Amino acid sequence: MQSIPGLAEEAVIDARERFHEFLRSFRDRNGNYKYRERIRQMITMGQKSLIVEYNDLYIFDTKLARLLIERPDEVLRQASEALREFIESEAPEYAEGIDRFYVRVRALPKTIPLRRLRSEYIGKLVMLEGILVRATPIKEKITKAVFMHCTREQGCHEFEWPPEGELVGEILEKPPACPVCGSSSGTFRLIPEKSKLIDWQRIVLQERPEEIPPGQLPRSIEVVLQDELVDSARPGDRVTIVGVVRVRPDTAKKRAVYDLYIDAIHLEVSQKLLEEVIITREDEERIKALARDPWIHKKIVASIAPAIYGHWDIKEAIALALFGGVPKITPDGTRIRGDIHVLIVGDPGTAKSQLLQYVARIAPRGIYTTGKGATAAGLTAAVIRDKSTGEYYLEAGALVLADGGVAAIDEIDKMRDEDRVAIHEAMEQQTVSIAKAGIVARLNARTTVIAAGNPKFGRYLTNRTLADNINLPVTILSRFDLIFILKDKPNPEEDRRVARHILEVHKDTERVKPEIEPELLKKYISYARRYVRPRLSQEAIQLIEDFYVQMRRMSLESSDGAIPITLRQLEALVRLAEAHARMALRDEVTVEDAEAAVRLMKAFLESAGLDIESGKIDIDIIMTGKPRSKQEKFTRIMEIIEQLESESEEGCARLKEIQRRALSEGIESNIVDEAIRTMRRDGIIYEKSIGCYAIVR
Secondary structure, three states: OOOOOOOOHHHHHHHHHHHHHHHHHOEOOOOOEHHHHHHHHHHHHOOOEEEEEHHHHHHHOHHHHHHHHHOHHHHHHHHHHHHHHHHHHHOHHHHHOOOOOEEEEEOOOOOOOHHHOOHHHOOOEEEEEEEEEEEOOOEEEEEEEEEEEEEOOOEEEEEEEOOOOOOOOOOOOOOOOOOOOOOOOOEEEEOOOOOEEEEEEEEEEEOOHHHOOOOOOOOEEEEEEEHHHOOOOOOOOEEEEEEEEEEEEOOOOOOOOEEEEEEEEEEEEOOOOOOOOOOOHHHHHHHHHHHOOOOHHHHHHHOOOOOOOOOHHHHHHHHHHHHOOOOEEOOOOOEEOOOOOEEEEEOOOOOHHHHHHHHHHHOOOEEEEEOOOOOOOOOOEEEEEOOOOOOEEEEEOHHHHOOOOEEEEEOHHHOOHHHHHHHHHHHHOOEEEEEEOOEEEEEEOOOEEEEEEOOOOOOOOOOOOHHHHOOOOHHHHOOOOEEEEEOOOOOHHHHHHHHHHHHHHHHOHHHHOOOOOHHHHHHHHHHHHHHOOOEEOHHHHHHHHHHHHHHHHHHHHOOOOOOOOOHHHHHHHHHHHHHHHHHOOOOEEOHHHHHHHHHHHHHHHHHHOEOOOOOOEOOHHHHOOOOHHHHHHHHHHHHHHHHHHHHOOOOOEEHHHHHHHHHHOOOOHHHHHHHHHHHHHOOOEEEEEOOEEEEOO
16 A cells, blocks of 8 residues: 555554544634533434544544544444444443444545546545435345354364454455364355345435536446445435445456445435535625616516527426425424426427426536436336346436426426326325335426427317326326427518527527526526425405406306316415515515416416317316316216116117217217217226127116
8 A cells, every 4th residue: 555645654653632622622613522411412322433524534633634544444343442442431431332343534625526536546535526426225234154064074163254453345255264273174155144234225316417517427326335324314405425446347357447435424404405516605696686686577587598599488488397385394294385387288399398497507506308208217216136146126217317407308298107106296296106126215306397298189279178288197196286288380470580699599509608607597497496485465365366266256157167267276386485585585475476477377277278169268278287177177077977877679779779869969970989989998988799888786
């Protein structure tokens, strides 16, 4: 090992004594014995690990702190012995019951980017930050093996391996000779029941999505957790790990090629959301100055994808989704989400993907993905098997990795079948549950979903409902707070304006300079989400309540009883109003915020929730896939089948007869065909003989 300038060999020998002195005499700023207190607390809690701040050690003994970075194995071993000595003097009975004490060092002065981790760090102590993407189930690893050695001459005897002071490494090797009798002949048999084992888990740490250079694959590294560190973080968590860099052969055949991995000594889960965006004092002043601008809302909306012409309502919805409402937890533990989910359904070439990519860039924590997903975990989570080791891993998908941020999902209609099932929970309860291959887990997915999908038939058909036009079940559609439909309709005046805008952009790209610079807008959003938690004012409550009741009253007044709005939209209105207040960094939701939320909700209902036949707003189009008018026709067709079945000698209703009777009541043949198809699929009717239908009883 390379010698360290300024560090004498005796420093290594002294480490145990110096560390004991550190534990005994280190005082914090207030003059308290910091680590004496911590050790007493550790004993009371029944723990085996002592957390040590690196900075404290550096202040106490610079050489020891530097030696810890350079030769962590030696120093940590001696520190562990010093800790045991200290505890033995304080609480000898407690020390007797513990096999090994750990000194866990946190907050090293420098964080090594995952991308820069090279061979020069092998054997040294490093600190890494990243996102936990995979985790194996907990296993047990042998630290001290017990072997039974049997020979003809001396019979059988047991011994511990490796010898005193050493522990089993990555691979358990058979002893070359028996330490009891000195013979290498005979048989050596491992006795797992008598061996000492500790909890063991392998996880994979990956670069944070916002740190990956454009066009490059994310880097990842395996980390081994042992004993108390096991199961302290879940896939999707952002973590800081301090550990020793080690190597192991990448495959059994290529002995000369090795992989790096981290043997963790400390793991910390990042609790604060969006702390990766650093906001300086100057930034804060600029943000507050921006918030005082009376036109701040317009400026933020205009700064969303300025190269794309028009789509003001969609850009406003995206801006509100980026700021988000305020999540709440009731005293009974129920969590009410604050995230606003937005769906854009549109014809090809209407800039949907460009909008989503811009969202992923501007969001303080954003992931852009497609419905199919780039990894095996897809959008939610999956249990996968590692090809080289055969181990099962729990791998986090896009919605889990974007926890606390925004997931921009393009082509959401093409997502995997497994995700279709799991995304319901992810969007409403904001968790992802998985139980497969012995792994049972619930991961956090507090993510805003901004998605885009293509129409099922290539172009959006205006004579069909939203549910007919997109290949998504209504249960998923109903979880979006706002849905917008982009239709590519020729319009000479509009076409000229769009064409002129695009050509001007091509001529001079400087024209698309946003009102607020993207970097400042990202900090503005991050600041608002971290520190601003607006509450509804009485006036705003009154306005939203009046709108809701008025819309519901329309249902009573209309003849077909179509329901224009439900409680889901009421909650969405609150979220939108809160997000609007956050945009101006206000602590109170005013009437102006509530009005903006109502206007956007009306735009959404008139765009996606309009019944083509009746010309009225009907939320059942999104909630159930069928407008109220069609539901009533379906019910009448079922009654006709029931009547004809009872009248017929065959015990079933002929299709021609159903069509004839339905037509006499003003129901067209194509509606009859669709109703029969739907009812057969849902198991309500069955085809008793060719062209003759009966009710399933």
